Amino acid sequence: MRTRRAILEAAALVFEEHGYDTAKLSDIVKIANVTKGALYFHFESKEGLAQAVIDAQNEAQPQMLPQQFKAQEFVDIGMVFSHQLRHDALMRASTRLTLDHAGRGLDRVTPYQTWIELHVPLLEEAQRRGELLPNVDPRVPARLIVGAYAGLNTMSYTLGLDMDVQVSELYTHVMPGVVVPAVAIRLDTAPGRGARALYGPQGAHECRHSCAGGVSPREGA
Template sequence: MSRMERPMVKQDRAVRTRQAILEAAATVFEERGYDAAKLTDIVKIAQVTKGALYFHFDSKEDLAQAVIDAQVHVEPTHTPQDFKAQEFVDVGMIFSYRLKHDILMRGSARLTLDQTGRSLARSGPFHGWIDLNSGILAEAKERGELLPHVDPVATARLVVGAYAGINLMSQTLQGSDLDEQVSTLYTLLMPSLVIPAVAVLLDTLPGRGGRALGALAPDLGAAADIAPEEEVAADTEGDCPSCRTDAAPGVPAA
């Protein structure tokens, strides 16, 4: 390996290690919430040292915030459609699909709705989803797809709030299918938002999220639960000098 290649390999290794830590953290946060989550369990699942964790994240709070913020950066949120109203539906349906198949999104959603860890900034995902939805609805209105009375911003805020409530209920009620509940939300809501000629053409059926992603990229539509990479433990030695130890110098154990 040449000297020029080594920094790139090291950087790629660090990116994979950071992602493995995030996904392991999401697993623990989803299961236990913020207060009960322990860093010792996170490093065990991620198969990294505490030194590696503290190299990428300053504290449990910093790590939790990174998991929350993952929602804001998820891509794609929707795919191009003939009607903007369908793209509006797809935002929610694709996210419900991701919540089923992506542990990082589930952990992020749990922390966003969790009222423990009050120092965490939870408003980012809400503002992000509201802005995204209101923007799509505004385009739909410009195209004449929406009924005259529909306010894109007010509607977006209502839908994001309803979605959060459905997600919380789904977490609380064992056996509640989030995808079916989100499908019902859009099936009942859309006729009151869009003109009849558009309403009859919208796909709001369960599984829409997977179908929309599959049309864009088959590997996205057939995603499986994401697990930390098995080789990460071996990779951490190249991340930072302190990653080879059990804990970063001067940092107390969780």
């Protein structure tokens, strides 16, 4: 399993930098410090390896702290993923491959479906609790948020924007049209929310990426 993980992490670095078409298996085995035989033992092809990287985003869903409002937990899904994108090359490569049109045999449908289905139950529970505006269908904002998030990810990558800030602005502008005013004014949609959802009000965590709430490993020791 350690060899497989090393290959996945090396593949993430290469796919993130080069995309699918120009990524080379020779670069991946060099970074992972394994033989091509070891790579093919775990992954039958370049496409199979790329699919494993894509699937990683569905498997890496960290445990978030429970919140007073289910609408806040809905927001936290996206803010935590934004936090992961800053810290985890595997997540960045996974999203790039999902948005990349190369590699026609890759399954890019499941990630979208998985993320939508992750959001819907939270809004359904929020609806039962009276947090949503009347006539809001929980599936609609769930689908729109996932689609908008994908677009923001592409735009942020292309223009060099801070994804955490872009996602914060997305929720700040969208949520008042989804939840009742008494809930909307109490939602935390500010940048750094992902860290706060994972680590508590201050969002303090060991970090080498200068994100909100992060402290260097030396300072946090």
